[in-house]
Amino acid sequence: MYRENKMNSRGAFLKKVSLAVVSVVGIGFAGFSFQKRKVNLGFNVKTLSDDEAKEMARNLPSSESNRLKPEPPPKMQHPSED
Amino acid sequence: MQKDSYDSSRRDFLKKLPVAITGSAVALSSCSRQEIDEYLQENFRTLSSAEKKEIISNLEKKYSEKYGKKFIVSAKPAIDNTLFGYALDLSRCIGCRRCVYACVKENNQSRDPQIQWIQVLQMEKDKGIDFMHSDVHYDPELVPEEGYFYVPVSCQQCNNPPCIKVCPTKATWQEEDGIVVVDYDWCIGCRYCQAACPYGARHFNFGQPTVPAEEINPITHYLGNRPRIKGVVEKCTFCIQRVREGKYPSCVEICPVGARKFGNLLDPNSEVRYILKNKRVLVLKAELNTQPKFFYYFGV
Amino acid sequence: MKFLQFFVGSFKIISKGGKAYYSWIIFLFLLLIWGGTGYIHQIKEGLILTNMRDSVSWGFYIGNFTFLVGVAAAAVMLVIPAYIYNWKPIKEIVIFGELLAVTAVIMAMGFVFVDIGQPLKFWHMLPFVGTMNFPSSILTWDVFVLSFYFLINLFVVTYLLYYAFIKKEYDKSIVLPIVLLSIPAAVAIHTITAFLFNALPARPFWNSALLAPRFLASAFCSGPAILIILFQILRKTTKFEIKDETIWKIAELMVYAMAINIFFSIAEYFKEFYSDTEHLVFWKYMFFGLGKNDELVTSSWLSVILGAVAFFLFLFPTTRKNFLTLNIGAVFIYLSVYIEKGMALIIPGFTPDVLGQIYVYYPSITELRTTVMIFSAGFLLFTFLVKIAIAIIFDNYYLDSLGTKKPVPSEVERITAT
Numbered sequence: 001m002y003r004e005n006k007m008n009s010r011g012a013f014l015k016k017v018s019l020a021v022v023s024v025v026g027i028g029f030a031g032f033s034f035q036k037r038k039v040n041l042g043f044n045v046k047t048l049s050d051d052e053a054k055e056m057a058r059n060l061p062s063s064e065s066n067r068l069k070p071e072p073p074p075k076m077q078h079p080s081e082d
Numbered sequence: 083m084q085k086d087s088y089d090s091s092r093r094d095f096l097k098k099l100p101v102a103i104t105g106s107a108v109a110l111s112s113c114s115r116q117e118i119d120e121y122l123q124e125n126f127r128t129l130s131s132a133e134k135k136e137i138i139s140n141l142e143k144k145y146s147e148k149y150g151k152k153f154i155v156s157a158k159p160a161i162d163n164t165l166f167g168y169a170l171d172l173s174r175c176i177g178c179r180r181c182v183y184a185c186v187k188e189n190n191q192s193r194d195p196q197i198q199w200i201q202v203l204q205m206e207k208d209k210g211i212d213f214m215h216s217d218v219h220y221d222p223e224l225v226p227e228e229g230y231f232y233v234p235v236s237c238q239q240c241n242n243p244p245c246i247k248v249c250p251t252k253a254t255w256q257e258e259d260g261i262v263v264v265d266y267d268w269c270i271g272c273r274y275c276q277a278a279c280p281y282g283a284r285h286f287n288f289g290q291p292t293v294p295a296e297e298i299n300p301i302t303h304y305l306g307n308r309p310r311i312k313g314v315v316e317k318c319t320f321c322i323q324r325v326r327e328g329k330y331p332s333c334v335e336i337c338p339v340g341a342r343k344f345g346n347l348l349d350p351n352s353e354v355r356y357i358l359k360n361k362r363v364l365v366l367k368a369e370l371n372t373q374p375k376f377f378y379y380f381g382v
Numbered sequence: 383m384k385f386l387q388f389f390v391g392s393f394k395i396i397s398k399g400g401k402a403y404y405s406w407i408i409f410l411f412l413l414l415i416w417g418g419t420g421y422i423h424q425i426k427e428g429l430i431l432t433n434m435r436d437s438v439s440w441g442f443y444i445g446n447f448t449f450l451v452g453v454a455a456a457a458v459m460l461v462i463p464a465y466i467y468n469w470k471p472i473k474e475i476v477i478f479g480e481l482l483a484v485t486a487v488i489m490a491m492g493f494v495f496v497d498i499g500q501p502l503k504f505w506h507m508l509p510f511v512g513t514m515n516f517p518s519s520i521l522t523w524d525v526f527v528l529s530f531y532f533l534i535n536l537f538v539v540t541y542l543l544y545y546a547f548i549k550k551e552y553d554k555s556i557v558l559p560i561v562l563l564s565i566p567a568a569v570a571i572h573t574i575t576a577f578l579f580n581a582l583p584a585r586p587f588w589n590s591a592l593l594a595p596r597f598l599a600s601a602f603c604s605g606p607a608i609l610i611i612l613f614q615i616l617r618k619t620t621k622f623e624i625k626d627e628t629i630w631k632i633a634e635l636m637v638y639a640m641a642i643n644i645f646f647s648i649a650e651y652f653k654e655f656y657s658d659t660e661h662l663v664f665w666k667y668m669f670f671g672l673g674k675n676d677e678l679v680t681s682s683w684l685s686v687i688l689g690a691v692a693f694f695l696f697l698f699p700t701t702r703k704n705f706l707t708l709n710i711g712a713v714f715i716y717l718s719v720y721i722e723k724g725m726a727l728i729i730p731g732f733t734p735d736v737l738g739q740i741y742v743y744y745p746s747i748t749e750l751r752t753t754v755m756i757f758s759a760g761f762l763l764f765t766f767l768v769k770i771a772i773a774i775i776f777d778n779y780y781l782d783s784l785g786t787k788k789p790v791p792s793e794v795e796r797i798t799a800t
Contacts, residue, residue, distance in 0.1 A: 012558075012559060012562070016559060016562060016563055016566075017562075017565075017566050020563070020566050020567075021566070024570070027517065028517055045358050045363060045377070046358075046361075046362045046363065047362060047363060047364060047365075047368070048362040048363060048364040048379070048380075050210065050211070050364075051210075052362070053210055053211055053364050053380075054209070054210025054211070055210075056172075056173075056380040057172070057205070057207050057210045057211070057231050057380075058207050058208060058210070060172075060173050060207060060231055060380070060382075061173075061382070062226070062228055066176075066339075067176070067224035067225060067226065068176060068178045068224065068225060068338065069178075069223065069224060069225075070177060070178050070179050070220075070221065070222070070224075070225045071178065071179035071180060071182060071183050072179075072221070073179075073218065073219045073220060073221045074182075074196060074198050074201070074218060074219070075196050076219070121502070121503075125506070125512075125513045127513075128513065195430060201737060203737060203738075212738075213734075213736070213737050213738030214660065214663055214734060214738040215738065216737065216738050216739075217739075218737070218739055235737060244582070244583070244584060247518050247519065248518075248519050248520065248521065248581065248582070249515055249519060250507040250514070250515050250519045250521040250522050250525070251506040251507045251512060251513060251514070251515060252513040252514075252515045253506065268503075268506055268513075269499075269500065270498050270499065270500045270501075270503045270504055270506050270507060271429075271498045271499020271500045272494075272497070272498045272499075272521065273439045273440060273497075273498075273499070274519070274521055274578075276436065276439040277439060277440060277582055277584070277585060277731075277732075278581075278582050278584055279584060279736065280583070280584035280736050281736060281737070282436065282437070282735055282736045282737045284436075285436050286429075286436060286439060286499065287428070287499070288428055288429045288430040288432075288434070288435065288499075289427060289428045289429075289430030290427075290428060312428045312499065313428055313429065313498075313499025313500045314499055314500060315499075367584075370583050370584065
């Protein structure tokens with residue numbers, strides 16, 4: 001009983017699939033393009049590359065004079081015991 | 083014929099609908115009126131100012147009763163022409179974690195289960211900023227330790243925040259002054275934002291948050307440090323309750339070495355702008371294009 | 383009124399059965415209660431009873447959700463070859479596939495529901511009543527496609543069974559387009575579920591363009607595996623007819639899916655391991671462990687090995703056409719994909735976390751109990767649905783059976799009663 005419909009349904013199927021794909025992609029595209037894009041800060045920031053940052057970290061002076069006792073570390077995230 | 087039977091069964095269903103509604107109403111009426119109102123409360127941004135007022139006065143009453151202190155819940159909006167920014171001097175930070183606990187106290191973070199908005203990472207000087215070789219659990223007698231430097235990480239207040247993009251309910255958003263906030267009553271606790279945040283800045287109330295009454299800070303903001311409920315996400319708000327009143331965030335105030343700077347990015351005379359102008363700065367994970375408003379620099 | 387009788391009839395079908403049927407139902411109910419009490423505990427205390435924490439903020443629940451979306455998608459995708467090869471019991475394959483899909487979608491949504499911190503506030507993400515963040519949040523897309531998929535499948539099976547129940551020829555021009563529509567919808571639900579993870583540049587482990595294709599390929603392995611076993615059980619216990627050739631054909635198609643799945647996986651492993659960037663750390667945690675943290679290693683390799691063994695069992699015609707080895711292969715590939723989606727997809731995405739810290743996650747007892755609750759509820763629902771479908775399609779249970787006349791005893795009853 002499905003066989004009679006087979007040829008027709010394939011055409012209908014393809015039509016439906018393409019319609020569905022086009023509309024989904026369309027909605028997505030339209031939706032994202034309407035989203036507010038945040039503007040940049042409006043002034044330039046001089047950035048530091050990873051290598052330069054590494055170099056600067058390496059050259060940090062060690063401050064032996066003013067050391068402090070640190071506050072306690074965060075508690076380990078313990079799994080629940082049940 | 084066929085259609086008729088469909089229709090009649092639909093009519094049947096429609097007849098039963100009021101019954102179903104009354105039934106659930108009866109079930110709901112076992113809760114107090116206020117509980118129902120709270121359940122049906124809308125997204126903060128869609129509320130009228132009258133509704134906001136009522137909700138806030140109810141909250142103030144509720145919190146005051148619970149903690150035995152007079153509570154203020156502010157809903158002060160952003161000040162015009164303000165975009166808050168933060169700068170942190172890595173050459174000064176000694177990793178003492180004073181900021182972590184000042185933040186916990188100021189912002190009423192749960193003591194047990196423990197929630198801390200600031201995580202201080204200890205990193206090896208030789209490796210530079212390298213998260214995979216960092217440690218939050220360092221606990222020596224004295225800091226700083228030889229060969230290490232410290233990178234405190236909290237919400238980077240991104241200009242292009244991935245957390246907001248993924249939230250299914252619009253329960254989190256960026257305010258006009260650039261602060262990313264959460265409506266605790268609107269968050270459904272799906273934790274998609276936690277998965278999306280590249281800085282681990284979002285924290286979830288897995289259990290009922292607890293703050294001892296004697297330690298609670300009663301000066302609060304609706305979108306900031308008011309007491310939270312179980313099952314929702316929270317995060318650093320640059321101390322929204324303080325900065326909108328012209329004060330510094332509490333981490334800036336407590337820092338014993340003055341490593342933390344804060345100010346208005348739109349004000350060319352502010353301290354952050356001075357740093358951005360005169361120092362070379364870095365943002366964490368710049369490649370992700372989150373555009374943080376939290377800058378790290380080496381002052382010396 | 384007839385539609386109401388359809389419900390009454392369905393209820394009568396599921397309330398009657400033999401000893402085996404009742405023991406199965408009671409067994410599932412007991413599991414449901416055991417799991418449900420664990421979940422009630424979780425509602426009271428919060429998600430603190432799970433082992434999820436800020437570092438690993440999603441776990442076993444979301445893994446199960448992902449797996450079940452795959453099952454739902456693959457069950458219906460069997461409709462494609464059924465059409466192409468014009469397999470004989472097309473209607474039956476469609477019906478049982480869609481019943482499985484409906485059940486799997488309900489279970490998948492159940493896993494999301496138990497995972498969220500404020501389950502009663504889920505309406506906040508609905509359109510109109512809440513503030514749905516559409517189209518920005520992929521989670522809202524997932525809600526859309528999953529509910530759409532659920533509704534069309536529910537409609538088709540209800541429609542087909544109802545017309546069989548009232549002994550009327552169903553309207554092909556209604557059913558066929560919807561069945562065909564459900565095929566791209568099936569692709570969509572699993573693709574969008576993959577995009578859910580894919581959309582997070584903060585998690586390099588998931589931020590691979592191959593994620594969605596891998597999801598589809600693995601789902602095409604696990605979904606038909608369930609149906610292969612189900613068809614054999616139904617064939618043995620009911621009048622359900624399916625030729626050996628058809629089952630072998632499904633198995634043959636699964637071989638292609640498995641081969642593609644393995645190929646995709648190798649492509650992914652090659653890219654990660656050969657490039658050896660800082661993003662390799664997640665893969666290292668998964669397959670070799672990081673230092674003393676090797677919690678996931680056993681299950682990751684188990685999944686790979688089970689998948690490989692299943693592939694070879696299905697690849698060679700001698701083992702594919704032997705029902706013992708075929709079934710072993712089906713169980714293996716099912717387990718392989720289940721482990722992969724349940725644990726090996728989610729956990730390495732969070733370990734180490736974004737700040738490089740390691741939190742060791744494994745499901746807690748509460749998580750296991752809640753999972754058992756959803757699975758037993760799903761099995762219960764599926765048992766009922768299949769029983770109704772069998773009674774109506776094969777045992778000639780229809781409108782008049784409801785009347786004074788004694789209904790024809792179903793095949794299952796006769797078999798299980800003896």
